[in-house]
Amino acid sequence: MQGAGAPAVGDNGAMTLGKGRFESFSDGVFAIAITLLILEIHLPPTVSRASGSSAQAKALLEIWPAYLVYVASFATIGIMWLNHHALFDAAQRITHGVIVANLVLLGLISFLPFTTEVLGRLGLTQATVVYYGLTMTAIAFAYLGVQIQVIAAHPGSAQKLTRWNIVGMTAYPLATVVGFFVPLLGVVLIALLAVFYALPRNVRVARFTPGPNVDAVR
Numbered sequence: 001m002q003g004a005g006a007p008a009v010g011d012n013g014a015m016t017l018g019k020g021r022f023e024s025f026s027d028g029v030f031a032i033a034i035t036l037l038i039l040e041i042h043l044p045p046t047v048s049r050a051s052g053s054s055a056q057a058k059a060l061l062e063i064w065p066a067y068l069v070y071v072a073s074f075a076t077i078g079i080m081w082l083n084h085h086a087l088f089d090a091a092q093r094i095t096h097g098v099i100v101a102n103l104v105l106l107g108l109i110s111f112l113p114f115t116t117e118v119l120g121r122l123g124l125t126q127a128t129v130v131y132y133g134l135t136m137t138a139i140a141f142a143y144l145g146v147q148i149q150v151i152a153a154h155p156g157s158a159q160k161l162t163r164w165n166i167v168g169m170t171a172y173p174l175a176t177v178v179g180f181f182v183p184l185l186g187v188v189l190i191a192l193l194a195v196f197y198a199l200p201r202n203v204r205v206a207r208f209t210p211g212p213n214v215d216a217v218r
Contacts, residue, residue: 017094022102023085029106030081033113037073040117041066065187066120069132072187073116075194076136077109080143083197083206087146091208093153101149105142111135119187129183133176136190140168147208154210164205167196 047059084105115135119128144165151157171193179186196202 017099019088019091019094022094022099023088026084026088026102026106027081029110030077030084033109034074034077034081036113037070037077037116040113040120041070042120063120065124068184068187068191069116069119072191072194073112075191075198076139077112079194079197080109080139082203083143084146086203086206087150087208089207090210091150091154092210095149095153097149098146098153101142101145105139105146108135108139108142112139124183124187126180126183129179129186130176133172133179133186133190136193137172137176140172144169150208154208157208157210162205164202168193 041063044059044062047056051059112135115132119132122128147165172190175186175189175193177186178189197206
C-alpha cells in the first residue's frame, strides 16, 4: 500500500495518491463542514441583551427551524463521514478516478453549510427546502460516484451496488418533492434518512471488501 506521501504514478501510468494523505484530507473537509454548521444559526436581530427574559425565550423558540435543519445537516455529514470511512477502510487503491469523484463529493459536503444558512435565514419555504433537498440529492449521487470509482479501482472485487444505494437515489429526490408541498415534512424525511444510514447494519453494508487477488498500488 502506498504511504501518505505525494501523488505518484501507478504501473498503468495513472496518478495515484497515498491512502493516508487521501483520508486525512477527506477527514479535514468533513470536520470543517460540520463545524461551520453551528455558525449558521443566528438570533433574530430584534432581540438583544436589553430584551426581557420572555422576549429572549420567544426569540430562541422562533428559530426552531434552524435547529431542525442543523440536526439534519449535522447528522447527514456525520453519517456520510462514517460511511466514507467504512468504504475506504479496506480499500487498497486510490486512483485518479477515486480522487476526482471524492473531490466532487467533498465539494458538495462543503456547500451544505450554505444551504443550511439559507434555510435558517429564510425559513422553511418551498424554495429553500427544495434547494436543500437538491443539495442532499446531489451529495447522494456524488457518494455513489465514489463507490463506483472504488469498485472500478479494484478489479476482481465482488462488491456490487445494492438496495442500500437505491434508497439514497430515490429517497432524497422523493423528500425534495415532498418538501415542495410540505416543507417541514421534507426536512424531517431528510433527517430520517440520516438515521437510516446510521444503523449498524447499513454501515456494515457500506464497507468495501477488495477481492483476494487485488494488489495494492505501489
